[in-house]
Structure formats: structure tokens, C-alpha cells
Amino acid sequence: MQHKGKGGKSILRVLAMSLVALWLVIAAFPFLWTIWGSFKVEADFFSKADWANAIYGIYTIRETGGPFTGNGYFGAWIQEEFWRNSLNTLIVVSFTVVISLTFGTLGGYALARSGFRYAFWILMAALVFRAMPHITLVSGYMLPFFEWNIWGILPTTIIVLVAINQPFTLWMLHSFFLNIPKDLDESAMVDGCTRFEAFRHVIVPVMWPGVITTGLFSFLLAYNDFAITTMLLSEENETIIPAIAGFLGTTQVEGNVMFAVAAVVSATAPLFVLVLFFQRQIVSGLTAGAVKG
Amino acid sequence: MTPTLSAMVLFIALPIISVFIQSLHIQHQQVIVVSESCGPFGCTKTTSVDTEATEKLRSEQPLGQFNGFNTYTNRSHLAFAEIVEAWNSMPDTRTFLDRVFNLPFYKALAFTLTYTLVVTPLVILLGLAIAVGVNALPKIIRGPSIFVSLLPFLVTPLVGSLILFWMVDGDGIIGATLQLIFDDPSLSLKASTPLMWIMLMVYGVWHTLPFSFITFYAGLQTVPQNTLEAAMIDGASKWQAMTYVVVPHLMPLVYFVTLMLLMDNFRVFEPIVSFSAQAHAQSLSWIIFNDLREAGNPLFGSAGATSMMTIIGVVILLTPVLIRTWREFNRRVK
Numbered sequence: 001m002q003h004k005g006k007g008g009k010s011i012l013r014v015l016a017m018s019l020v021a022l023w024l025v026i027a028a029f030p031f032l033w034t035i036w037g038s039f040k041v042e043a044d045f046f047s048k049a050d051w052a053n054a055i056y057g058i059y060t061i062r063e064t065g066g067p068f069t070g071n072g073y074f075g076a077w078i079q080e081e082f083w084r085n086s087l088n089t090l091i092v093v094s095f096t097v098v099i100s101l102t103f104g105t106l107g108g109y110a111l112a113r114s115g116f117r118y119a120f121w122i123l124m125a126a127l128v129f130r131a132m133p134h135i136t137l138v139s140g141y142m143l144p145f146f147e148w149n150i151w152g153i154l155p156t157t158i159i160v161l162v163a164i165n166q167p168f169t170l171w172m173l174h175s176f177f178l179n180i181p182k183d184l185d186e187s188a189m190v191d192g193c194t195r196f197e198a199f200r201h202v203i204v205p206v207m208w209p210g211v212i213t214t215g216l217f218s219f220l221l222a223y224n225d226f227a228i229t230t231m232l233l234s235e236e237n238e239t240i241i242p243a244i245a246g247f248l249g250t251t252q253v254e255g256n257v258m259f260a261v262a263a264v265v266s267a268t269a270p271l272f273v274l275v276l277f278f279q280r281q282i283v284s285g286l287t288a289g290a291v292k293g
Numbered sequence: 294m295t296p297t298l299s300a301m302v303l304f305i306a307l308p309i310i311s312v313f314i315q316s317l318h319i320q321h322q323q324v325i326v327v328s329e330s331c332g333p334f335g336c337t338k339t340t341s342v343d344t345e346a347t348e349k350l351r352s353e354q355p356l357g358q359f360n361g362f363n364t365y366t367n368r369s370h371l372a373f374a375e376i377v378e379a380w381n382s383m384p385d386t387r388t389f390l391d392r393v394f395n396l397p398f399y400k401a402l403a404f405t406l407t408y409t410l411v412v413t414p415l416v417i418l419l420g421l422a423i424a425v426g427v428n429a430l431p432k433i434i435r436g437p438s439i440f441v442s443l444l445p446f447l448v449t450p451l452v453g454s455l456i457l458f459w460m461v462d463g464d465g466i467i468g469a470t471l472q473l474i475f476d477d478p479s480l481s482l483k484a485s486t487p488l489m490w491i492m493l494m495v496y497g498v499w500h501t502l503p504f505s506f507i508t509f510y511a512g513l514q515t516v517p518q519n520t521l522e523a524a525m526i527d528g529a530s531k532w533q534a535m536t537y538v539v540v541p542h543l544m545p546l547v548y549f550v551t552l553m554l555l556m557d558n559f560r561v562f563e564p565i566v567s568f569s570a571q572a573h574a575q576s577l578s579w580i581i582f583n584d585l586r587e588a589g590n591p592l593f594g595s596a597g598a599t600s601m602m603t604i605i606g607v608v609i610l611l612t613p614v615l616i617r618t619w620r621e622f623n624r625r626v627k
Contacts, residue, residue, distance in 0.1 A: 027445050143311065276440070287508055
């Protein structure tokens with residue numbers, strides 16, 4: 001679209017620009033507002049009288065002596081022991097990502113080289129899992145888990161998350177391995193490598209872009225999950241997302257909404273960093289499915 | 294390979310079967326014992342719960358009693374009896390529908406479907422418009438604008454909806470401003486069903502718009518420039534070039550985005566928890582969650598029945614798109 005018109009066409013252009021500008025404000029403002037507000041006291045963050053209070057922090061100065069306060073963070077992390085939940089999240093998320101990538105790379109590679117018409121069926125399985133509200137599956141897991149006495153612990157949750165993740169991981173990695181030319185590992189095998197050695201020495205060095213993209217999405221699924229973690233974890237094993245939901249019930253009553261606000265900002269921070277560093281991979285992963293169909 | 298496949302069977306097929314079996318059962322009644330104690334003023338009967346016997350029964354048969362399809366037809370699910378009753382006693386269709394949509398299952402279904410059918414087209418149209426807009430921006434601004442756009446989509450749904458909720462709540466910045474504009478201090482999310490529905494849908498659009506925007510933006514990069522230029526030379530206006538060249542080129546993407554959005558929107562759940570919207574809006578996922586959360590004694594049967602019906606709903610919703618994918622796939626394989 002190199003031909004830029006004059007007159008009537010530029011109105012369309014201005015319209016498009018303002019739409020984009022409006023969207024960017026709508027997308028970013030809630031985050032900026034909440035991050036800023038998390039360093040204030042409740043009377044400022046929810047300032048019914050005058051929204052400018054939230055900016056200047058009138059009540060924050062009155063109550064704490066400075067325009068910014070870390071009380072919310074102190075309350076959430078130390079008093080409500082949010083660090084424990086973060087530790088649980090770290091365990092759950094890292095195990096989920098590592099396990100699903102291990103199975104995903106081996107399985108995806110085998111599928112891509114088998115030449116068998118699996119592709120449609122994995123795609124279907126991935127779709128089914130994508131389509132099914134996770135909570136419908138959870139109701140199937142809960143009763144057996146209660147009966148076998150494995151409800152409420154981290155390993156069970158990790159296994160369930162891996163399982164839900166697996167069809168998608170397989171699909172992504174399978175189509176990624178299809179793009180690596182067969183000649184590459186076949187020539188290695190002609191030179192005397194076994195199938196596994198060919199995988200180890202030829203494929204592994206070139207597979208990282210695909211693995212990173214897939215890993216990012218596994219991370220997001222495990223990190224963002226609420227339905228599974230809230231139903232399958234006991235209170236002392238809770239990860240951060242159910243813990244935040246728990247804050248809503250307890251701290252709001254005690255007038256400690258700012259704890260929840262601080263926890264929410266803390267939970268968003270890792271995602272922020274993730275997008276900052278991996279924007280390109282995320283975009284390519286999002287559109288990979290679309291472009292290939 | 295085999296471990297992955299068996300894990301898939303284990304964790305997809307079995308839970309569904311397990312859900313189905315659960316849905317055919319109902320939790321045990323408490324065992325009631327009637328004891329008679331006779332005193333000087335005659336005998337009195339007291340009834341009490343035999344906790345021990347109840348526990349024993351529960352641990353012997355954790356599934357509960359077999360109940361067939363009765364859970365599906367009871368009041369909190371398909372409610373056949375209540376509908377027939379409402380139909381027979383109601384003079385006009387309006388009151389009949391009012392009664393039906395007050396039944397828990399239909400209430401949730403109504404919200405879920407409205408949400409899905411409002412948010413999906415909105416997100417596709419707005420996403421396309423923004424993609425075209427960003428595509429016209431200078432290259433330097435495109436990167437940052439994609440970065441900003443990704444945030445609402447990647448943020449944890451529960452967290453994202455909380456962030457919005459705190460802003461639109463009666464005391465939040467947007468909520469308070471709305472009260473000022475309409476000069477109505479009682480205007481509040483918690484008190485108004487229409488406002489709650491609108492805000493939930495606003496959240497839905499905010500959360501999923503980036504996905505459609507980025508997919509369309511990637512699609513725009515592949516529009517054949519030759520065709521576009523030919524159209525321009527032949528005197529097509531920008532708008533015509535858009536509707537006759539760009540949009541048809543993006544059609545496969547529109548199908549893809551529709552499929553994804555239908556799936557995501559149909560399971561709307563977290564915002565209802567964050568907004569504490571259950572008094573005004575419930576979704577199918579939320580009523581399953583609510584049944585399972587029932588303290589100490591989860592209603593597995595009820596949750597199972599709703600789950601099965603939700604799964605059927607997903608299948609119905611996706612059938613047209615699935616048939617299309619199947620055809621495309623076969624065409625490509627041949």
C-alpha cells in the first residue's frame with residue numbers, strides 16, 4: 001500500500017490511526033494505573049471523591065508520610081505469605097514446561113519422521129483440548145484423585161497440566177520438525193549414526209527456536225491456569241493465581257484490598273518480562289497455527 | 294511416542310468417561326435414624342443424622358447412588374418438569390421465557406451464548422480494523438504497539454479481569470466517572486445486571502482482541518502486492534481494494550480466528566469469579582465450578598451432568614468449523 005492518497009483517503013487514514021491510538025491507550029492504561037496505584041493506600045487507589053488523589057497520593061502522604069508506600073507488597077508477600085505461593089508456582093510451571101517439552105520433542109520428532117498420517121488426529125486432539133473448558137475435565141479428575149489420595153499435591157497438578165498441554169505441544173513441535181529437511185538427519189544416518197544419535201547431534205542443535213516458542217506457550221498455560229490449580233491443590237500447596245482469588249475472599253473483608261492489588265501486580269510482572277524478551281517468538285507462535293492452517 | 298499417546302488417552306478419554314459415570318449418580322442421602330424416647334409425659338420421636346452410617350455409606354460407594362439420567366432432567370439442569378409446568382400455566386410467551394431463563398442452567402446458557410455471540414464478531418471486526426491501522430503506521434512504532442497489544446491477551450485471565458474490575462467498580466476510576474456522568478451515585482456494577490453483562494463483555498473484547506489483531510496483522514504481510522497494485526491501477530478506491538482484495542485473502546484466517554474465539558469465549562469463567570458477578574451473570578463453566586466447590590461435599594453428579602452438556606454444547610458450536618477443516622484437510626492430502 002505505497003500509494004498514499006490525498007483528500008478523502010486521508011480521512012480514512014486518520015480514522016484508522018485514531019482507532020489504533022485509542023486501542024493502545026485501552027490496552028496499556030489499566031496496567032499502568034494498577035501498577036501506579038499498587039504503591040498507594042486504599043483510599044487513594046479507590047478514590048471516589050477525586051481521581052487525582054490516586055496520582056498525587058493525598059491519603060498515602062497522610063497515612064504513611066510519603067507519596068509511595070510498599071505496604072501492600074509487604075502485606076501480601078510477608079504477612080499473607082505470598083512467597084510460598086510463588087515458590088509453588090515456580091515448581092509447577094518449571095516442571096510442566098520441562099516435562100511437556102521433553103515428551104513433545106521426542107514425540108513430535110517421531111511423528112514428523114514416521115510418515116504416517118497421524119497429523120490430522122493430533123490436530124484434532126489439540127483442538128478438542130483447546131475447545132473443552134478445563135473445568136469440565138477437572139470434575140472428571142477430582143473424584144478419582146480423592147479416592148486414590150493424591151488430591152491436593154503438586155505432582156498431580158503437574159501431571160494434569162502436562163497432559164492438557166501435550167496435544168498442543170506435539171502439534172507445534174511436529175509441524176516445526178516437518179520444516180527441518182529430512183536430508184539433514186538422513187545423511188547423518190547414512191554416515192553411520194543411529195536414529196537417536198542423528199537426533200542428538202543433528203536435530204537438537206537446530207531445534208531451539210521451535211522449542212523456545214512451544215515452551216513459551218506451555219509456560220503461559222501453566223502460569224495462567226486457574227480452573228485446574230484452584231480445584232486440584234490444597235490450601236498449603238496453592239499457586240499464585242488461586243491464592244489471589246483467595247485474597248479476594250479474606251482480605252477484602254479485612255479492608256486489605258491493597259494486598260490483592262500488590263499480589264496482582266506481582267503476578268503480572270513475570271509476564272511483562274516475558275513479552276519484553278520473547279515478543280517475536282510469541283507472535284510467530286500465535287500465527288504459526290493460522291498460517292499453516 | 295507410546296507414552297505420549299497413552300497419556301493422552303488416559304487424560305482425555307478417561308476423565309470424560311469418569312465425568313459421564315459421575316453424572317449418572319447422585320450423592321447419598323444422610324442416614325436418618327428415628328429414636329423414640331418415652332418419658333412420663335408420653336413418647337417423643339427424635340430424628341437425628343447417623344453420621345457414622347453416612348460416612349460408611351459414602352466411603353463404600355464414593356460415587357453415590359445410581360440415578361440414571363435424573364440429574365440431567367432435575368431442576369438445576371434441563372428442568373423438563375418446570376418447563377412443562379411453566380408452559381401450561383403461563384398465558385404468554387414472554388412470561389414463559391422469563392420463567393425459563395430464571396432456571397439456573399438456562400440462565401447460565403443464556404449468558405454464555407450471549408457473551409460468545411457478542412464478543413466474537415466484535416473482536417474480529419475491531420481486530421481487522423486495528424491490524425489495518427497498525428499496518429499503515431511507520432515501522433518504528435509497529436514493534437512497540439504490538440508489545441503493548443500483547444499484554445491484555447497474555448495476562449492471566451483472572452488477574453486481567455481483576456485489574457479491569459477495580460477500575461470499573463463503583464469506587465474505581467471508571468466506575469466513579471460513570472456515576473458522575475450519569476449523575477447517579479447508585480449506578481454500580483454490583484447492582485445492575487445490564488451493566489455487569491456489558492462490563493464482562495468489555496473485558497472479553499479487551500482480552501481477546503490482541504489475538505485477532507495479531508493474526509490479521511501477520512496475514513496482512515502476505516497480501517499479494519501485485520494484485521493490490523493492479524486493483525489500484527484499475528481505479529479501485531482504498532475501500533474497494535480492502536473489500537475485494539485484502540478481505541478475501543484473509544478469509545482463511547477469519548475462519549481460524551472464529552474457531553479459536555468461539556472455543557475461548559464459550560468457556561468464559563475467570564471474569565465471573567473476579568467480578569463476583571454470580572448474582573447477575575453465570576456461565577456454564579462457573580456453575581460447574583460452583584458445584585465442585587460446595588464445601589466438604591462436592592456435587593460430583595450435578596457438576597458431571599453440566600460438564601457433559603457443556604461438552605455437547607462445544608461440539609455443536611464447533612461442528613460447522615470442524616466439517617470445514619476436515620474438508621480442507623482432505624483436499625490438501627489428495
